[in-house]
Amino acid sequence: MEEVKGFSVVPVELAQSQWNKQARHYMFIKKHQSNAMKEMAERSLFIVNPPFACTLSTIRQFFKSIASNSLVENLFINDEDLDYDINLTRLTSDLYDDDKDGQGSLVRLPNGTAIVVFVDKSACSLAMSKLKKYCKGDELYSWRVCGDETATSIRMAKAYRDRVLSPEETSAEVSLSLQEFEKREAKSIEELGEMKTLVDEDGFTMVVGKNRKTKRGILGKMSGTSKVKEIEDKKLKRKEKADFYRFQIREKKKLEMNELLKKFRDDQERIKELKEKKRFRPY
Structure with a gap:
């Protein structure tokens, strides 16, 4: 199987576990689509199910082995252990929340997804074409859980291998x-x-x-x-305009004239009262 709902199925080989001598991990990759951040989307790939402990360093090593000229600029990933349903029929831009601060930060991706940003559009296109070619081949990339062999990395690698289920448990x-x-x-x-x-x-x-x-x-x-x-x-x-018909226009003008006349007469009465009280001062 090379493609599922527009996603290229990308297998990688993992380190041996206590249950399997050889284990495979499958990533689902497609070109990122976003109407809000079009410039970045044109040079990005969207990944569902990235490998355990996937970092900028490990993803750079992977794409370097696939296409040496496809330089990775950044990686946004959410690998929290949460249960989250992903709709693969939607735009990848709809799979994360809008950035309210306007900073363009992609930190709210659904669980188990990642966005790889390349230096330019040509590098992204090259990586995608090489990935499709890689999927058709028989040789698999050996994914390293950690780049540096430190005590922490060895412990993390062992913890990951222990998490790989046996065929019976998987079933x-x-x-x-x-x-x-x-x-x-x-x-x-x-x-x-x-x-x-x-x-x-x-x-x-x-x-x-x-x-x-x-x-x-x-x-x-x-x-x-x-x-x-x-x-x-x-x-x-x-x-529905109030002054559409002629009789409505006449009625409106009549009401306005009556209001003005009433105001004028009220003013006359007020001036008359002031004159009688000798308080009227026109200037």
Whole structure:
């Protein structure tokens, strides 16, 4: 398998574990897409499932072995041990929160994802083309968990190797995950059936097309309908001008003249009273 939903499947060879003499790790890589940071996105790759203890140093070594001229500038990664569902059909720019400070910092990536930034667009394109060629080959890159052989790195490497499950344990974990997925799927289908019988505030039952098979699709239709209604209401208000007809214009002018006349007469009465009290001072 070389590609999944637009992601290139990139295997690497890991160090031996207590269960397997040879272990493989699979990364899923594609070109990063972002409307907010287009310049950086054009020279970036988005990675799902980066290897354990993936750092700027190790990722540079990997791409240097794949394409020596593809220089890596930076790496943004989230490798926290959290349970997070990733939708591979969305733009990669939608997978992290917007930066509220406007600094362009990509620190809120979903768990188990990373963004590799290259020095320029050509280096990124070269790396992607070489990756596709690498995926078709038989020789695998040997991924080093840590670059320097220190006591800490050896301990981390051992901890990682111990985390690699045996085939039996892996099978049990996969079965459990599939059972949980089927439960969530059944619950989602039940909620979807309930949403198809929703009655809006006007008393109408929503009609859902056969192509809308998800809650997001139905909710999107509902929000889209409300937005269209708001736009139509605004257009209607703009069209409903108070002085459109001639009789409305005459009526409006008549009211204004009456207001002015009333104000003038009130002022006359006030001046008359001041004169009688000998308080009137026009200058």
